[in-house]
Amino acid sequence: MAERKVGTVAHWQSLSPILSIFRLMPEEGSPFPEYKAGQYIALRREDCRLTKRVMGEDGKPHYVPDLDEARNRKVGPVAHSYSISSAPFETAHDRYLEFYVVMEEAECGEPGRLTESLFRIQAGEDDKVGYVNRIVGDFTLDKRAAGARSVVLVGTGTGLAPFAAMVKQLDFEAAEGRRDDVRYTVFHANRSRAELAYHEELLAIEAAGRFDFVYVPSVSRPTAEDRDDPRLGAGRGNNVLRHVFDMPLKEEEAGEAALAKAVKPTLPRHLSRAGLQARCAPAETVILTCGNPSSMADIKHIADTNRIRYEKEDWKLVLPAKA
Ligand SMILES: Cc1cc2nc3c(=O)[nH]c(=O)nc-3n(C[C@H](O)[C@H](O)[C@H](O)COP(=O)(O)OP(=O)(O)OC[C@H]3O[C@@H](n4cnc5c(N)ncnc54)[C@H](O)[C@@H]3O)c2cc1C
Secondary structure, three states, X not given: OOOEEEEEEEEEEEEEOOEEEEEEEOOOOOOOOOOOOOOEEEEEEEEEEOEEEEEOOOOOEEEEEOEOXXXXXXXXXXXXXXXXXXXXXXXXXXXXXXXXXXXXXXXOOOEOHHHHHHHHXXXXXXXXXEEEOOOEOOOOHHHHOOXXXXXXXXXXXXXXXXXXXXXXXXXXXXXXXXXXXXXXXXXXXXXXXXXXXXXXXXXXXXXXXXXXXXXXXXXXXXXXXXXXXXXXXXXXXXXXXXXXXXXXXXXXXXXXXXXXXXXXXXXXXXXXXXXXXXXXXXXXXXXXXXXXXXHHHHHXXXXXXXXXXXXXXXXXXXXXOOO
């Protein structure tokens, strides 16, 4: 059994009211275990606002606030898994683990139990976060991309987290002279430019050209300023990928009403559809994706349609490790 430990949040970067990056320092005297880019760890807070399961009139289970006899909200521990967005070399050097998290919104409109507690840290509340001292998962390049000449990483929202770790680590290793002959392409989509975590860092890694890397950022609610930014594309991640592979938008397949609302996908101006298609020849490509479940389902459809190998990290189906 891996030990439970308590770390301290040392850095909190708010990207928007519901999106943040934070760094967790390990318990004093005990560095985090070694890990591979793409793996995850279980985090836990003790003061989460608890929910309970009730059967709705619709015959389906729902989660509602859990109240005590005096009708006060019950508070207690909740643990969940989180992909690590720091690269192993960063942890080896500076000891922290980094995370890219979104505040969950449950169906009843309530914030998620653990994320609500985590997001209170930025307001100066208790900065302690429990963790299981074990880093696990097989969503790593050696397990999921072995043999591919072209690796396409599609992160919707915080689904970029494992890919940020992979790209930073590849760049670090390339700077040390350790590089392979694989082409790496990252698609990252979020609602706004501010919510595109690691944007500047990924642009800098692409510009440095230490390994074969192309970065395709896009925003699904582009402002006029975003439209003027030559390094930024527009559209949801799945639709940008559909655009690359010459497929109709998902909304186009769903009917006209949905299409009217869809943002037409565009690429950063230095990239062309033909150039990206040439990088991602189906027979030698694997698409790895992580993030929003409905986007991932569509990305699988795109991969299947184009006969491309497909791998995903499913945040919904993996049971959280016990903490
Ligand atoms: C391998 C892995 C990696 C992940 N990486 C990240 C990451 O990098 N970034 C990120 O933001 N997220 C990540 N997640 C998701 C994360 O683990 C949490 O699920 C998410 O943050 C929501 O937690 P919460 O406590 O705020 O929400 P919850 O309160 O757990 O609510 C989430 C859903 O759980 C259900 N629920 C509510 N109450 C209960 C209850 N009492 N019992 C059972 N179910 C309930 C409801 O359907 C609700 O919509 C990852 C998940 C996995 C499995």
